[in-house]
Amino acid sequence: MSALAVTARSARRSHTGALGLGVATLYLSVIVLLPLSAVLVRSLDGGVGAFWDAVSSRQAVAALRFTLLVSLATAAINVAGGTLIAWVLVRDRFPGKRIVNALIDLPFALPTIVAGLVLLTLYGPRSPFGIDLAYTQSAVLLALLFVTLPFVIRSVQPVLIELDREMEEAALSLGARNATIFRRIVLPNLVPAILSGAALAFARAVGEFGSVVLISGNIPFRTQVGSVYVFKLIESDAPVSAAAVSTVLLLVSLAVLLGIRALGHWGARHDR
Amino acid sequence: MILVERVTKRFGDYVALDDVSLSVPDGSLTALLGPSGSGKSTLLRIIGGLESPDVGSVTIHGEDQTSVAPQRRGIGFVFQHYAAFKHMTVRDNVAFGLAVRKRPKAEIASRVDELLEIVGLAGYQTRYPSQLSGGQRQRMALARALAVEPRVLLLDEPFGALDAKVRADLREWLRKLHDEVHVTTLLVTHDQEEAMSIADQIAVMDHSRIEQVGTPRELYDRPETPFVMRFLGPVTQLGDALVRPHDIALSVEPRAGSFEAQVARVVHLGFEVRTELVLGDGQELAVQLTRGEADELELAVGDIVHVRSTVLPRALATRAPEADALSA
Numbered sequence: 304m305s306a307l308a309v310t311a312r313s314a315r316r317s318h319t320g321a322l323g324l325g326v327a328t329l330y331l332s333v334i335v336l337l338p339l340s341a342v343l344v345r346s347l348d349g350g351v352g353a354f355w356d357a358v359s360s361r362q363a364v365a366a367l368r369f370t371l372l373v374s375l376a377t378a379a380i381n382v383a384g385g386t387l388i389a390w391v392l393v394r395d396r397f398p399g400k401r402i403v404n405a406l407i408d409l410p411f412a413l414p415t416i417v418a419g420l421v422l423l424t425l426y427g428p429r430s431p432f433g434i435d436l437a438y439t440q441s442a443v444l445l446a447l448l449f450v451t452l453p454f455v456i457r458s459v460q461p462v463l464i465e466l467d468r469e470m471e472e473a474a475l476s477l478g479a480r481n482a483t484i485f486r487r488i489v490l491p492n493l494v495p496a497i498l499s500g501a502a503l504a505f506a507r508a509v510g511e512f513g514s515v516v517l518i519s520g521n522i523p524f525r526t527q528v529g530s531v532y533v534f535k536l537i538e539s540d541a542p543v544s545a546a547a548v549s550t551v552l553l554l555v556s557l558a559v560l561l562g563i564r565a566l567g568h569w570g571a572r573h574d575r
Numbered sequence: 576m577i578l579v580e581r582v583t584k585r586f587g588d589y590v591a592l593d594d595v596s597l598s599v600p601d602g603s604l605t606a607l608l609g610p611s612g613s614g615k616s617t618l619l620r621i622i623g624g625l626e627s628p629d630v631g632s633v634t635i636h637g638e639d640q641t642s643v644a645p646q647r648r649g650i651g652f653v654f655q656h657y658a659a660f661k662h663m664t665v666r667d668n669v670a671f672g673l674a675v676r677k678r679p680k681a682e683i684a685s686r687v688d689e690l691l692e693i694v695g696l697a698g699y700q701t702r703y704p705s706q707l708s709g710g711q712r713q714r715m716a717l718a719r720a721l722a723v724e725p726r727v728l729l730l731d732e733p734f735g736a737l738d739a740k741v742r743a744d745l746r747e748w749l750r751k752l753h754d755e756v757h758v759t760t761l762l763v764t765h766d767q768e769e770a771m772s773i774a775d776q777i778a779v780m781d782h783s784r785i786e787q788v789g790t791p792r793e794l795y796d797r798p799e800t801p802f803v804m805r806f807l808g809p810v811t812q813l814g815d816a817l818v819r820p821h822d823i824a825l826s827v828e829p830r831a832g833s834f835e836a837q838v839a840r841v842v843h844l845g846f847e848v849r850t851e852l853v854l855g856d857g858q859e860l861a862v863q864l865t866r867g868e869a870d871e872l873e874l875a876v877g878d879i880v881h882v883r884s885t886v887l888p889r890a891l892a893t894r895a896p897e898a899d900a901l902s903a
Binding site: 474 | 647650656659662676720722729
């Protein structure tokens with residue numbers, strides 16, 4: 304290729320870059336930054352004192368704590384289950400694999416309120432299997448697992464497909480057992496994808512409303528999650544308190560997401 | 576010694592190996608040479624236990640290995656694309672085989688340092704594979720394979736991903752390393768020059784079968800099939816026979832068994848002079864001369880000369896025309 308062509312191409316690329324940056328900034332501002340800032344500003348409408356009162360009430364603290372814990376549990380179970388399912392989908396052969404692969408994304412397509420209703424029917428007081436989880440913390444966890452299923456699977460799958468199989472064969476010829484190969488060769492290469500999937504699942508779990516609102520029973524101090532508590536506050540005409548609790552939910556999520564990212568960077572420190 | 580006996584391997588309808596037998600002498604460096612798709616990598620992977628044969632057996636040092644897991648075959652395997660553990664340092668890569676054998680830490684550390692010294696990577700212990708060049712990565716992979724003191728070293732196109740200069744250097748280096756370490760080595764390559772320059776013994780493969788096994792010299796001078804003749808070096812057709820271009824003599828006067836030909840082109844390449852001739856029946860013929868021979872004949876385009884083979888016509892030329900057509 305001639306030097307001229309190279310120059311022209313790189314010039315065009317930088318031009319696109321500037322435009323791209325502008326569009327991306329505008330888009331992010333309208334879609335993300337502005338609404339989040341509005342929540343933050345609204346939460347301080349009543350002053351710092353009112354903010355503190357709203358988020359430190361016993362019910363708010365209980366709801367926030369339960370949300371955080373159940374979301375962390377959701378992310379953790381997804382790490383194990385999602386990685387396993389991704390592994391089976393990539394490495395194993397079985398009839399109907401393509402159909403199973405297509406089914407993974409369906410929890411996204413189902414309106415979450417419908418998901419909640421279905422779960423309540425299956426695992427509620429009139430469960431055909433005799434399993435009644437309705438209005439328990441387990442039910443909340445179940446609903447969150449359902450709606451967050453695809454995240455870890457879909458982030459691990461492509462990495463697993465691209466993973467150099469010869470690394471595993473080299474380890475095999477060097478005498479490593481399959482468990483050792485998985486732990487020392489495969490897993491370290493999947494960690495960044497697993498973490499990013501876990502982060503998405505966690506964030507989704509923190510904000511999830513539709514699927515938990517029915518099955519949780521919304522029992523304060525037991526099964527009430529942050530999003531449903533916020534909804535209650537809005538219904539009882541306390542929008543500033545709702546904004547304050549939302550702000551704390553956002554901040555906690557941000558802290559956890561940053562933590563997961565830091566873990567990912569630490570894990571991928573060799574990939575430069 | 577590695578002994579492969581009557582191995583057949585199918586992938587679905589495709590026959591990758593068709594009744595293949597081979598023996599690799601202890602301490603030798605043997606090359607499996609053939610075009611891509613000839614089955615040479617499959618044979619190597621079967622010896623290493625990464626594939627299992629449908630029929631036949633693999634024996635290493637007198638022990639039947641056909642159904643032994645690759646972990647317990649005592650082999651070192653080196654791959655074309657290095658298969659570096661990219662999340663581990665050079666030290667951890669080389670130490671891997673010893674670490675899974677639970678050897679003492681101090682022993683591992685000194686063995687790793689010793690091996691890195693041998694492969695010329697001393698001082699690179701804390702680097703990651705992404706910080707090494709291709710040639711360095713492959714030398715690291717060799718050190719990793721040698722660390723477990725394998726009975727057999729299996730190399731699958733080890734220089735295939737490297738550029739020509741590095742490839743030639745590493746080839747020489749591997750030969751020297753082999754002379755020092757003496758581990759029985761089987762190397763897969765599609766490059767006849769590579770095989771000729773470093774192997775003690777070459778097995779030429781084509782279409783899922785071994786065509787011929789011998790020293791580089793034997794294969795070059797006494798090929799048993801037209802395919803081997805063609806694959807090991809340049810050939811040209813003289814009458815009914817396949818001849819190497821340097822095995823043809825030119826003279827001004829006719830000699831016994833000579834053909835009349837007209838000079839079509841003369842290319843001077845320093846010491847070597849390449850001549851293209853056209854025979855009476857229109858057939859083209861390539862002849863390789865030294866500069867001295869060409870000067871003596873005062874060759875010029877349009878001259879009429881007489882050509883004859885300086886070696887006995889080969890039996891292979893009359894053999895199996897369909898085999899000839901396949902290799903074309």
